[in-house]
Amino acid sequence: MKNKISDAVVNRLPVYRRYLEELIDEGVEHISSNELSRRIGFTASQIRQDLNNFGGFGQQGYGYNVEDLYREINSILGLDHEYSMVIVGLGNLGQAIANHTRYYKMGFPIIGMFDINPKLIGLKINDIEVQDSENLVDFLKTHKVDIGIITTTKEAAQSIADKMVEGGVKGIWNFAPLDLKVPKRIPVGSVHVTDTLNSLVYHIVHPDQG
Amino acid sequence: MKNKISDAVVNRLPVYRRYLEELIDEGVEHISSNELSRRIGFTASQIRQDLNNFGGFGQQGYGYNVEDLYREINSILGLDHEYSMVIVGLGNLGQAIANHTRYYKMGFPIIGMFDINPKLIGLKINDIEVQDSENLVDFLKTHKVDIGIITTTKEAAQSIADKMVEGGVKGIWNFAPLDLKVPKRIPVGSVHVTDTLNSLVYHIVHPDQG
DNA sequence: TAGATTGTTAATCGATTAACAATC
DNA sequence: TAGATTGTTAATCGATTAACAATC
Numbered sequence: 001m002k003n004k005i006s007d008a009v010v011n012r013l014p015v016y017r018r019y020l021e022e023l024i025d026e027g028v029e030h031i032s033s034n035e036l037s038r039r040i041g042f043t044a045s046q047i048r049q050d051l052n053n054f055g056g057f058g059q060q061g062y063g064y065n066v067e068d069l070y071r072e073i074n075s076i077l078g079l080d081h082e083y084s085m086v087i088v089g090l091g092n093l094g095q096a097i098a099n100h101t102r103y104y105k106m107g108f109p110i111i112g113m114f115d116i117n118p119k120l121i122g123l124k125i126n127d128i129e130v131q132d133s134e135n136l137v138d139f140l141k142t143h144k145v146d147i148g149i150i151t152t153t154k155e156a157a158q159s160i161a162d163k164m165v166e167g168g169v170k171g172i173w174n175f176a177p178l179d180l181k182v183p184k185r186i187p188v189g190s191v192h193v194t195d196t197l198n199s200l201v202y203h204i205v206h207p208d209q210g
Numbered sequence: 211m212k213n214k215i216s217d218a219v220v221n222r223l224p225v226y227r228r229y230l231e232e233l234i235d236e237g238v239e240h241i242s243s244n245e246l247s248r249r250i251g252f253t254a255s256q257i258r259q260d261l262n263n264f265g266g267f268g269q270q271g272y273g274y275n276v277e278d279l280y281r282e283i284n285s286i287l288g289l290d291h292e293y294s295m296v297i298v299g300l301g302n303l304g305q306a307i308a309n310h311t312r313y314y315k316m317g318f319p320i321i322g323m324f325d326i327n328p329k330l331i332g333l334k335i336n337d338i339e340v341q342d343s344e345n346l347v348d349f350l351k352t353h354k355v356d357i358g359i360i361t362t363t364k365e366a367a368q369s370i371a372d373k374m375v376e377g378g379v380k381g382i383w384n385f386a387p388l389d390l391k392v393p394k395r396i397p398v399g400s401v402h403v404t405d406t407l408n409s410l411v412y413h414i415v416h417p418d419q420g
Numbered sequence: 421t422a423g424a425t426t427g428t429t430a431a432t433c434g435a436t437t438a439a440c441a442a443t444c
Numbered sequence: 445t446a447g448a449t450t451g452t453t454a455a456t457c458g459a460t461t462a463a464c465a466a467t468c
Contacts, residue, residue, distance in 0.1 A: 008435065010412050014405035018387060032449060041389070044449095045437050052451060060444045060450045077408050078415030092309045096302035108407070146414070171414040173407055177228060179251070185417065189410030193401055195224035197318070197383055198287050200399030202220050204356070204381040205288030207395065218459065242425060254425095255461050262427060270426040270468045 009050050013077055015040065016050070020070040032063035079107065085173075086112035086145050088160045089152035090120050090130055093175055097151060098125045108147070112139050116156070133160070140167025150174045161188075219260050223287055225250065226260070230280040242273035289317065295383075296322035296355050298370045299362035300330050300340055303385055307361060308335045318357070322349050326366070343370070350377025360384045371398075 019040050023031060033044040040047070051057050051064070054076050058064045074080055087098055087110055097103070098110055104126070113125060114133040123130045131139070139145075140163070148164035150157050150172060157176035164172055165182055174180055174190040182188055229250050233241060243254040250257070261267050261274070264286050268274045284290055297308055297320055307313070308320055314336070324343040325331060333340045341349070349355075350373070358374035360367050360382060367386035374382055375392050384390055384400040392398055 005416075006435075010409055011405070013412065014402070014408035015389075017408065018405075034449080043437065045439090046435090048450065048452085049436080056451065058450050060442075061448045062444065063449065076412070078411045079408065081415075083411060083414075092306035093303075096306040099302045106404075147410070171410050173410055179225075187410055187413035187417075189406045189413075191401065191403055191406050192224070194316075195221070195228075196399045196401050197313075198224035198227065198289065199220055200357070200381050200383055200397055201288045201293060202223065202286070203397035203399075204293075205291075206215075207397075216459075244425080253461065255463090256459090258426065258428085259460080266427065268426050270466075271424045272468065273425065 005053055009053060012042065012050055013073055016047075017070070017073050017077065017079075020066055020073065023066045024070060028066050030063045030065050033058070036064070082107040082109070083146040084108075084144060085110045085147040085149055086114065086136070086139065086164075086169075087149040087151060088114045088133060088136060088164075089150060089156070089176075090115045090117075090123070090125070091151065094149075094151035095125060097149065097175075098128075101126065110149070111143060112136075112145065114139075136160070137163050137167050140164065140169065146170045148172045150176050150180075152176055154178050215263055219263060222252065222260055223283055226257075227280070227283050227287065227289075230276055230283065233276045234280060238276050240273045240275050243268070245273070292317040292319070293356040294318075294354060295320045295357040295359055296324065296346070296349065296374075296379075297359040297361060298324045298343060298346060298374075299360060299366070299386075300325045300327075300333070300335065301361065304359075304361035305335060307359065307385075308338075311336065320359070321353060322346075322355065324349075346370070347373050347377050350374065350379065356380045358382050360386050360390075362386055364388050 019036065033047045036047055037044040048058070054072070057069050057072055085108055087094055090098060090113055098113060103110065110126070110128060113128050113130045114136050115121060115130050116133045120130050121132050145167065146169065148169040150160055152160055154176050157174065157178055158180060161172055161174070161180045161182055165186055169186070171187045171189065172180060172182065174188055175193070177192060177194055179190065180188050229246065243257045246257055247254040258268070264282070267279050267282055295318055297304055300308060300323055308323060313320065320336070320338060323335060323338050323340045324346050325340050326343045330340050331342050355377065356379065358379040360370050362370055364386050367384065367388055368390060371382055371384070371390045371392055375396055379396070381397045381399065382390065382392065384398055385403070387402060387404055389400065390398050
């Protein structure tokens with residue numbers, strides 16, 4: 001692999017993954033960068049560049065074998081492992097994620113759930129009982145947890161992130177509307193839902209802007 | 211305003227907005243691009259460039275007036291208007307969004323809710339009754355709807371998007387894990403939740419990559 | 421006024437696209 | 445083999461950063 005892969009490339013990998021999954025469903029065996037370009041909307045050149053960051057997965061005159069490439073991309077993305085998760089904040093959004101059984105099937109089991117709301121503590125979601133957030137650090141120290149999910153309020157989020165880091169999570173998946181401050185070694189993936197609504201509205205208000 | 215604002219800039223506007231909101235809460239009256247840079251993590255140069263796409267909001271020797279700039283950015287983002295929305299798909303995620311009363315307060319009322327699941331049809335969420343998705347086009351033709359929210363399955367999403375376009379929505383806020391095909395005049399803001407988890411895992415698996 | 425800080429031009433950096441020799 | 449298509453280098457484009465004159 002090249003020394004440093006840019007975020008632009010990394011963020012396209014899940015997109016390739018989605019389209020390849022679709023191609024598998026359609027029973028397509030192999031595909032050229034040109035045909036993939038037509039579907040996915042990136043240039044064929046970019047597709048070849050992106051993939052070649054990780055190795056020569058194609059074959060001249062033939063293109064890319066769909067299943068092989070799908071497997072490669074899964075492996076590059078680290079999706080051939082399992083990642084245990086905990087979720088803190090079981091309001092509407094937290095419960096939606098906690099109920100989303102697809103994550104379990106994808107190899108992302110949620111093994112701990114935490115909230116400060118006494119009405120939620122004790123509630124069982126997907127067989128896991130919601131605990132008091134006070135127990136978070138203890139739980140992290142006695143269980144191997146790879147990813148911490150934050151679906152708390154903006155106000156609570158930073159302190160939960162601190163606890164997750166202290167507890168040794170390897171990454172944080174953040175849904176609270178702020179930018180968390182964590183040590184550089186801990187990657188954070190943030191889903192700024194409201195930001196995307198704001199950008200969408202910008203494009204509605206400024207239609208000339210394309 | 212400059213002729214064409216790049217998406218990179220547009221996507222930073224909601225970030226400026228969030229930080230300015232924070233500054234207002236803290237009672238900060240004015241701020242230099244340098245100090246804002248320290249907080250937000252963009253370079254001071256980039257901040258000045260970004261803002262100057264839309265006008266000279268600062269004052270030499272003083273910086274930017276926080277409240278004025280906040281108001282300007284809201285106006286640029288089009289957040290000084292109201293946008294009516296409908297939501298299609300009231301599973302876990304759809305219900306989480308529909309229950310999120312903050313959107314109502316922000317000027318984004320959800321005025322129609324639709325699903326195909328008979329168990330959900332008739333359910334009331336925030337005083338709105340979930341209707342059969344069959345009624346979607348009719349509803350759109352008899353109500354002014356600015357934004358369509360799609361929280362259906364991947365399989366249903368494209369056909370719902372088509373109906374929304376036919377019904378005259380001005381933009382689509384998509385949470386289904388696919389790239390919708392719509393006429394170029396209709397902006398789509400997609401929240402690819404699972405893609406962000408995949409990218410996060412990439413960074414966990416490749417820690418040298420920064 | 422002197423100091424601070426913007427607005428804006430120029431320089432740099434990085435990402436995307438084009439081109440084509442290599443090769444299946 | 446001939447045709448197709450990759451892998452990869454070079455060219456272009458656009459975004460970010462640096463620099464500094466303008467100005468409050």
